[in-house]
Amino acid sequence: MQISKGEILQSLFGTQDQDYHMKLRRTVSGAFSMSSLVQYEPRVNDTVRVFLARTEELYAAPGKSCNFILWLQYFAFDVITEITYSRRVGFVDNCEDVDGIIAWLNKIFDYQAPVGQMPWLDKLFVKNPIMTLASKYGLIDNSSGTAKFSRARMAERLSGRYKKDSMDLLTMFLKAQKENPTFFDDGRLLTMTTSIALAGSDTTAISLAAVFYYLLINPECYEKLNREIDESIATGLISDASGIITWTDAQKLPYLHACIQETFRIHPAIAMILERLVPPQGMEIAGEFIPGGTVVGCSPWVMHRQPEIFGEDVDIWRPERWMGNSDEDERRIKKMNMVMFQFGGGSRTCLGKHIALLEMYKLVPSFLRRFEVN
Ligand code: HEM
Structure with missing residues (x-):
């Protein structure tokens, strides 16, 4: 405190x-x-x-x-x-x-x-x-x-x-x-x-820096995202008339979403265990009785690296894992979304989540539209 x-x-x-x-x-x-x-x-x-x-x-x-x-x-x-x-x-x-x-x-x-x-x-x-x-x-x-x-x-x-x-x-x-x-x-x-x-501030800056970092070390993904932005503007799907992509337009860019979501997966800004205190009467967690007063918690870094949820290549940044329209893809993506923990969960989940997303979904495409980063 x-x-x-x-x-x-x-x-x-x-x-x-x-x-x-x-x-x-x-x-x-x-x-x-x-x-x-x-x-x-x-x-x-x-x-x-x-x-x-x-x-x-x-x-x-x-x-x-x-x-x-x-x-x-x-x-x-x-x-x-x-x-x-x-x-x-x-x-x-x-x-x-x-x-x-x-x-x-x-x-x-x-x-x-x-x-x-x-x-x-x-x-x-x-x-x-x-x-x-x-x-x-x-x-x-x-x-x-x-x-x-x-x-x-x-x-x-x-x-x-x-x-x-x-x-x-x-x-x-x-x-x-x-x-x-x-x-x-x-x-x-x-x-x-x-x-x-x-x-x-720090959380949002870390997440933004990580998006740019992974795009830079994966030039084919960088190209693909640029293509998505350019083509969406060329076809009139989105507009950059003001030089800034709006929040509503950014929602129309699936590959942008995939890049940001994959960055949250591989590099969640908070790396510590998000702690909770077991109530005095104790409780059963994952089949085991935990006495009252015990500090328990999950680390987003561990949760996001479960091969049974995210696939065998969990250590690789691969936005494509968030893409796909088939029923099976949708089921797989839904399962991954349920495990994502970059903003924590439950009654203490991040209050500023929407503000952070607003910043990220606007800055990344607006920046890439204006500059070539290398
Ligand atoms: C990408 C950026 C951000 C990340 C990754 C992030 C992550 C988190 C995490 C992991 C927690 C703890 C959740 C838990 O224990 O279950 C949290 C709590 C919180 N965050 Fe964020 N945060 C971000 C941006 C922001 C912003 C921009 C604001 C404010 C404008 C904000 C305000 C808060 C507040 C007030 C809490 C405490 C919520 C509570 O205990 O009820 N966060 N955040």
Whole structure:
């Protein structure tokens, strides 16, 4: 859990309190629904447009190279700030890591990987009662980088210093707060914006980088995808009149879907086990009784490499496994879809899934249409 001025932010990811989780998730879920997505698309378009233009200015010349993973992180962060606060804070415009948040995230993930397995260490290093108290009284500030970042963005947005002319996540959260002020207080609202900064950028950037990586090392697939996009535009199936492929048009590109889905399969952004706690009375899982309090879970990397579901060539990136129209193909693809776990599953499944897909399905074809990547 992240921390702000000595207060531990009980987030959706971190809480073990099921009732609290359910209540918080229900309070904010409207902001992440498919119907809200339509309202965010123009915000994503703005960032895609700037991203393409800046790529051209900075990197599209012979001999120039680009740290593409970092560049995609800048893109993903700007989309998240656009969608949350109606304002791109300038990762892409200024080509910089605003407030050093990406550097901070890299550090914190290195910390979280081992400490997440030995959580008591966190009480010593970060959530230490002395540091927490000192932070509450303003003697030190042990706030998480994401909490500082989100506090600053919220202050900018609520100060009215810049014009906000569209729907954003913060508007939706403020609406939810009006309806439920006691439960969804300022602390919980900050918890949500902080969670989004933590959850929404790195995951999307990793997935985007992986799509481009696999396309580049599989030139025949790269060609095939380009052909699909070009032919769909030539036949009028989709349009790129604005230079950006719309979400609706991207749904008409089956090979694009296959490439993205295959990337999610072979390189899910979250590689750890997605943990769950067995309830106190214990439960039977896969034919075995597991005592209450046991931490159990699945790793997407393991689930996505089951030969009996995905075929013997599970270690190979092959988008064609997601193609086919026969009844048998449809049965096979349905079975694979049911096992896909890149966004987790059940009551804790990723809330930002639709936003992430919106970004990916727009950026990949729009980028390939404009540039040749090598
Ligand atoms: C490709 C990009 C993304 C991937 C692969 C991803 C993956 C995940 C995974 C694996 C979980 C845990 C699910 C579980 O335990 O079953 C999760 C949770 C979550 N994600 Fe994402 N995510 C992505 C993008 C986003 C974005 C863009 C946002 C916000 C705009 C977001 C917000 C969240 C939130 C709030 C949760 C906690 C849900 C809960 O516990 O109720 N994610 N995500």
